[in-house]
Amino acid sequence: MKKSDTEYDVAIVGAGFAGLYLLHRCRQLGLTARVWEKATGVGGVWFWNRYPGARCDVESMQYCYQFDTDLQQQWNWSERYSAQPEILQYAQHVAKRFDLLNGIDFEHQVENASFDSEKAHWTLSATNGNTLSARYCVMATGCLSQPNWPAIEGYDDFNGPVHHTALWPHEGVDFHNKSVAVIGTGSSGIQSIPHIAADAKALTVFQRTPNYSVPAQNAPLDPKLADTIKANYAQLRQSASEKHNAIDGHYSTQSALSVSDEERWAEYERRWNHGGLTFLGAYGDLLRKQESNDTMVEFVHAKINSIVKDKQVAQLLMPRNIIGGKRMCVDTNYYATYNRDNVQLIDLNSQPITRLNTTGVQTTQSQFDADIIVIATGFDAMTGALNQMDIRGRSGTALSAKWQDGPSSYLGLAMHDFPNLFTVTGPGSPSVLTNMMPSLEHHVEWITDCIFHMQERNLATIEATASAEQAWWQHVQEVANVGLKSATKSWYSGANIKGKANVFMPYNGGFPQYCKKCHDVATNNYDGFLKSK
Numbered sequence: 001m002k003k004s005d006t007e008y009d010v011a012i013v014g015a016g017f018a019g020l021y022l023l024h025r026c027r028q029l030g031l032t033a034r035v036w037e038k039a040t041g042v043g044g045v046w047f048w049n050r051y052p053g054a055r056c057d058v059e060s061m062q063y064c065y066q067f068d069t070d071l072q073q074q075w076n077w078s079e080r081y082s083a084q085p086e087i088l089q090y091a092q093h094v095a096k097r098f099d100l101l102n103g104i105d106f107e108h109q110v111e112n113a114s115f116d117s118e119k120a121h122w123t124l125s126a127t128n129g130n131t132l133s134a135r136y137c138v139m140a141t142g143c144l145s146q147p148n149w150p151a152i153e154g155y156d157d158f159n160g161p162v163h164h165t166a167l168w169p170h171e172g173v174d175f176h177n178k179s180v181a182v183i184g185t186g187s188s189g190i191q192s193i194p195h196i197a198a199d200a201k202a203l204t205v206f207q208r209t210p211n212y213s214v215p216a217q218n219a220p221l222d223p224k225l226a227d228t229i230k231a232n233y234a235q236l237r238q239s240a241s242e243k244h245n246a247i248d249g250h251y252s253t254q255s256a257l258s259v260s261d262e263e264r265w266a267e268y269e270r271r272w273n274h275g276g277l278t279f280l281g282a283y284g285d286l287l288r289k290q291e292s293n294d295t296m297v298e299f300v301h302a303k304i305n306s307i308v309k310d311k312q313v314a315q316l317l318m319p320r321n322i323i324g325g326k327r328m329c330v331d332t333n334y335y336a337t338y339n340r341d342n343v344q345l346i347d348l349n350s351q352p353i354t355r356l357n358t359t360g361v362q363t364t365q366s367q368f369d370a371d372i373i374v375i376a377t378g379f380d381a382m383t384g385a386l387n388q389m390d391i392r393g394r395s396g397t398a399l400s401a402k403w404q405d406g407p408s409s410y411l412g413l414a415m416h417d418f419p420n421l422f423t424v425t426g427p428g429s430p431s432v433l434t435n436m437m438p439s440l441e442h443h444v445e446w447i448t449d450c451i452f453h454m455q456e457r458n459l460a461t462i463e464a465t466a467s468a469e470q471a472w473w474q475h476v477q478e479v480a481n482v483g484l485k486s487a488t489k490s491w492y493s494g495a496n497i498k499g500k501a502n503v504f505m506p507y508n509g510g511f512p513q514y515c516k517k518c519h520d521v522a523t524n525n526y527d528g529f530l531k532s533k
């Protein structure tokens with residue numbers, strides 16, 4: 001076992017966008033910090049999710065840091081929506097530009113993290129046997145980083161390779177002249193399927209539940225537009241911070257039922273042609289009133305029907321649940337891919353998968369031979385990466401035990417019984433309901449300001465009180481139940497993982513309200529936290 005010689009102020013887990021900025025900000029504030037990262041490089045989710053077609057569903061000019069004006073002005077994005085390789089390059093650029101690589105230990109997967117009440121510090125140990133001690137520990141482990149492998153029998157029996165979209169091989173996968181099976185039709189499936197179909201000899205898509213997808217209408221980023229945005233970047237960022245989801249755009253407050261059918265249809269058409277997630281901003285009550293939601297569902301069904309030539313396939317691709325209940329997908333040529341001769345769609349509701357075998361996928365009705373199987377079944381979201389580690393707080397309390405019946409936290413930032421531990425975009429924060437970049441920057445700044453406040457005053461521990469955590473969590477659940485958002489079964493509430501507690505995890509009260517609450521807590525001498533000498 002190699003013990004670190006230094007006792008750091010802050011141990012940071014994860015070198016994604018949150019971990020990188022944490023390290024930089026700690027250094028700016030004069031705090032010593034060390035990052036441990038499981039991967040061999042920076043980038044977090046963008047390091048692992050290298051499947052063909054992986055692309056951000058938030059526009060490039062908004063899916064980037066704002067903490068450094070020069071960085072914001074000097075970096076040039078090539079497309080309206082950035083593809084994974086370019087986002088990864090950006091993360092690598094940031095790591096180099098701010099000289100962060102010397103503060104990161106790669107191939108350090110945290111196994112345990114435990115708090116020593118007497119010494120008032122955290123000790124982390126990695127699977128390679130190394131340990132790291134620090135006064136504070138910040139988990140920057142991401143919301144979508146623990147891949148979900150479906151419980152299908154026969155992975156080892158299959159003769160060919162099985163690739164999870166969230167663990168994609170760095171050397172890529174050659175689909176040329178191959179028969180491919182894709183299981184799962186969420187964002188990862190919807191983005192990769194058109195690319196795999198274009199390369200493969202044959203593609204069979206196994207769909208359990210169809211998802212709503214709007215076209216990205218991706219294109220090269222017009223340099224003139226980028227310049228205009230850069231000239232007014234502060235204004236754009238301010239405007240975004242005032243939006244519920246922290247994404248700038250036009251969100252109507254009007255009811256979908258307050259306009260004529262023709263006007264509404266034209267608005268949906270206009271937004272469909274514009275592309276992207278702000279499609280859902282067409283009317284203010286789409287996620288509040290079932291009848292309003294139904295009007296958008298009807299529009300998307302009509303679109304699918306107009307694109308997909310085989311009407312049986314079109315029917316199978318039409319989701320029947322609330323639009324916007326699950327995270328919407330943003331695609332390029334997804335529905336049109338089903339018009340290709342080399343693509344077939346299998347409905348798992350009429351013929352569930354029974355197992356994988358030597359030559360492919362077996363369902364209750366047929367055998368589908370494949371050379372390569374792609375698993376696009378998502379993540380154990382929000383709590384998965386944290387529960388993967390053995391995190392022990394005061395008196396040895398295990399986080400996984402505390403969260404057995406579902407997570408709870410104070411502001412998605414801290415937990416009672418876990419002094420000096422912080423989570424970036426943890427359950428109970430807006431996180432996945434927002435543009436992750438401003439959300440994680442907000443958390444990094446709040447957490448590091450808090451640690452700085454503690455160090456300046458020679459205080460030893462800070463811990464959320466049980467009552468503050470309880471009150472916040474009750475509020476998180478109350479706002480989750482406003483409108484239609486939480487009515488759909490989704491990974492937001494753990495429904496995609498067998499045995500996981502059914503609790504809506506992200507904070508649905510909106511980014512501005514959330515930031516105000518965090519600000520009030522901090523300026524009120526960290527209201528809801530107990531501090532000790």
Ligand code: NAP
Nearest residue numbers: 055056057150184185186187188189208209327376377378
């Ligand atoms: P996902 O949305 O959870 O989708 C998983 C898919 O796998 C669903 O279609 C699911 O069907 C299916 N599935 C799960 N278990 C299955 C089983 N045992 N048999 C057959 N099918 C099964 O996961 P994801 O597509 O990876 O996306 C997760 C989130 O990551 C997204 O919502 C998004 O927030 C983020 N993401 C974003 C981007 C982007 O920025 N563009 C790209 C990729 C991912 P059921 O619905 O029936 O469970």
